[in-house]
Amino acid sequence: MILFFLTSGLFLGWSLGANDASHVFGSAVGSRMVSFRKAAIIASIFVILGAVFQGSGAAHTLGKLGGINALGGSFTLALAAAITIYIMTKFSLPVSSTQAIVGAIIGWNLFTGNPTDSSTLSKIVLTWVIGPVLGAIFAVLLYIIIRRIKKASNIHLIRFESYIRTGLIIVGAFASYSLGANNIANVMGVFAPAFNLQDLHLGLFTLSSNQQLFLLGSLAIAVGILTYSRKVMETVGSNIVELTAEAALVVVLAESLVLFIFSSTGLSELFVKMGLPPIPLAPVSSSQVVVGCVIGIGIYKGARNINFKLLGQIALGWLTTPLMSGLLAFFSLFFMKNIFNIDVGHKITEGSQTISSTLVEADANMSAIIKYLLLGIVIAGTLLIIYYYLLSRKRTRELRQSEEKFWKNMK
Amino acid sequence: MALLTRTTKDLILRINEFFDNIELGLIVFREGIKSYLEKDMEAFRNHIQKVETLENNADRLQREIENEMITHSILPQHREEVFNLIEGLDEIIDSVKRSLNEIDLERPEIPASLNKDFISLTETSAVCAEELIPAARAYFRAPFTVREKLLKVYYFESETDKISMNTKRRIFQELKDIDLAHKAHLRYIVHHIEGISDEAQKAADLLSAMAIKIVM
Numbered sequence: 001m002i003l004f005f006l007t008s009g010l011f012l013g014w015s016l017g018a019n020d021a022s023h024v025f026g027s028a029v030g031s032r033m034v035s036f037r038k039a040a041i042i043a044s045i046f047v048i049l050g051a052v053f054q055g056s057g058a059a060h061t062l063g064k065l066g067g068i069n070a071l072g073g074s075f076t077l078a079l080a081a082a083i084t085i086y087i088m089t090k091f092s093l094p095v096s097s098t099q100a101i102v103g104a105i106i107g108w109n110l111f112t113g114n115p116t117d118s119s120t121l122s123k124i125v126l127t128w129v130i131g132p133v134l135g136a137i138f139a140v141l142l143y144i145i146i147r148r149i150k151k152a153s154n155i156h157l158i159r160f161e162s163y164i165r166t167g168l169i170i171v172g173a174f175a176s177y178s179l180g181a182n183n184i185a186n187v188m189g190v191f192a193p194a195f196n197l198q199d200l201h202l203g204l205f206t207l208s209s210n211q212q213l214f215l216l217g218s219l220a221i222a223v224g225i226l227t228y229s230r231k232v233m234e235t236v237g238s239n240i241v242e243l244t245a246e247a248a249l250v251v252v253l254a255e256s257l258v259l260f261i262f263s264s265t266g267l268s269e270l271f272v273k274m275g276l277p278p279i280p281l282a283p284v285s286s287s288q289v290v291v292g293c294v295i296g297i298g299i300y301k302g303a304r305n306i307n308f309k310l311l312g313q314i315a316l317g318w319l320t321t322p323l324m325s326g327l328l329a330f331f332s333l334f335f336m337k338n339i340f341n342i343d344v345g346h347k348i349t350e351g352s353q354t355i356s357s358t359l360v361e362a363d364a365n366m367s368a369i370i371k372y373l374l375l376g377i378v379i380a381g382t383l384l385i386i387y388y389y390l391l392s393r394k395r396t397r398e399l400r401q402s403e404e405k406f407w408k409n410m411k
Numbered sequence: 412m413a414l415l416t417r418t419t420k421d422l423i424l425r426i427n428e429f430f431d432n433i434e435l436g437l438i439v440f441r442e443g444i445k446s447y448l449e450k451d452m453e454a455f456r457n458h459i460q461k462v463e464t465l466e467n468n469a470d471r472l473q474r475e476i477e478n479e480m481i482t483h484s485i486l487p488q489h490r491e492e493v494f495n496l497i498e499g500l501d502e503i504i505d506s507v508k509r510s511l512n513e514i515d516l517e518r519p520e521i522p523a524s525l526n527k528d529f530i531s532l533t534e535t536s537a538v539c540a541e542e543l544i545p546a547a548r549a550y551f552r553a554p555f556t557v558r559e560k561l562l563k564v565y566y567f568e569s570e571t572d573k574i575s576m577n578t579k580r581r582i583f584q585e586l587k588d589i590d591l592a593h594k595a596h597l598r599y600i601v602h603h604i605e606g607i608s609d610e611a612q613k614a615a616d617l618l619s620a621m622a623i624k625i626v627m
Contacts, residue, residue, distance in 0.1 A: 032487030157551040161486055162419040244488065399482060407471065
């Protein structure tokens with residue numbers, strides 16, 4: 001049963017991968033600086049690394065908004081959020097997974113009669129507004145700096161482009177790592193208390209129960225990236241405004257900076273020490289920040305080439321995502337509870353905030369299934385990457401041989 | 412990463428080598444016409460051979476540059492334009508080779524009184540094309556200077572047109588002792604030499620648009 005409940009989390013992971021990889025590599029793929037295949041492989045690897053090795057920290061952020069206290073509730077919320085993200089992705093609209101989950105949690109709060117913490121909610125909503133604005137400001141500043149450096153250095157266009165490409169891959173890999181670290185909690189965090197597996201020893205390191213769960217979730221994200229993220233990547237990267245190579249790098253850099261600011265406790269404390277108001281530390285929607293960055297550059301370049309129609313559609317998506325997710329969660333919870341008779345959670349009273357489903361004991365069979373499943377997927381993934389690498393080498397060699405043959409015949 | 416750096420370095424070298432070939436081709440063209448006018452046929456044939464080698468090199472480099480850029484997805488947003496520019500520059504050296512070959516085949520009898528006009532025409536047409544090369548190099552390093560460099564190309568192209576008109580006028584109005592077929596033949600050679608500056612102007616128009624796009 002617990003594996004069945006997990007499927008909605010995996011579906012959410014897949015939706016998140018299909019959608020959120022665009023925030024990291026969308027501008028690079030949209031500007032054709034990095035091929036989709038290369039971007040998808042790098043993003044997948046680093047999302048998995050981020051989720052497994054640094055995924056536990058972000059689990060607390062959404063907990064304040066609503067403490068889901070039944071596994072059936074977690075399943076339904078994850079499903080509602082996943083369906084919302086899937087539908088938005090289907091229409092090629094960048095959608096925020098944070099918004100979808102926040103909407104679903106509010107739906108759960110309304111259904112179970114739990115109050116929604118208005119201060120946390122307003123803090124999150126505030127970042128949805130500040131994030132893109134700050135992203136636009138950072139993007140314009142970074143863009144001006146890069147352009148000036150380019151002009152002053154008289155660097156060869158091809159060399160400059162090669163540096164930008166390397167930068168895009170490095171920053172993209174780092175951003176993918178952060179994406180995995182931050183967003184795996186949205187995908188798998190709700191299932192963590194109900195999952196208890198034996199430690200998995202892999203020679204060099206050991207994966208705890210949570211890490212195995214996060215690895216499963218991140219593999220779902222990776223599958224989402226590889227199978228369904230292309231359309232959204234192209235929307236973010238090229239449809240709003242045509243991006244140049246340096247603009248593509250600026251977008252990813254600015255996005256990373258904004259995400260860093262809104263998640264850095266150290267920086268927030270520094271602000272307080274300097275007598276400034278603290279930075280609201282809340283999950284920022286990376287899709288909104290990216291769109292903000294792209295628009296910032298578009299406005300700086302004269303706003304003539306901004307696709308305002310598409311922008312309107314994206315803004316509409318921002319409003320409809322939490323609403324749709326919330327309504328979907330509310331009605332799904334109703335059906336789950338009244339038709340399938342599944343416990344989806346209850347009103348939290350003082351001292352009763354526990355998971356109502358029984359915790360799963362460390363089951364040796366389950367651990368073995370997960371162990372072989374994970375190992376199988378990791379080996380298959382590695383073989384696939386090696387296969388692609390060899391294939392591309394073969395193509396390059398064939399091209400070189402045909403070139404040599406051509407010139408031999410010419411002589 | 413090392414592979415990418417090496418590719419970048421090789422590609423930059425190839426592009427520079429391609430430009431060098433065009434520049435050298437134009438110098439050889441000038442010398443070739445001079446040697447023909449001086450009736451030094453051995454030197455003329457040597458110049459033709461040099462131009463052929465340079466033209467072959469340019470073709471090989473053009474192909475290699477295109478392959479490298481496509482295979483490694485270099486300059487994806489400006490690639491087509493760079494290809495067109497290289498094609499345009501290659502047309503110049505093709506035109507140089509064609510002109511010299513046709514002169515070699517047809518052996519036009521150029522009256523000594525027209526030597527000065529032909530030298531002047533060749534000089535201006537070749538300088539026009541030569542001025543394009545620094546502008547094309549600047550596209551890769553300082554695109555904001557491209558348009559000011561192109562001014563010289565446009566200036567020399569219009570000068571070439573004037574010299575060409577004057578030469579043709581002299582052929583048809585002042586040279587009374589040669590027949591019409593001979594005059595038509597000389598006009599044909601004038602068109603060939605003038606064609607080099609026309610090719611340079613076409614490439615300059617393209618480069619000008621490319622520079623605006625990249626600076627924006």
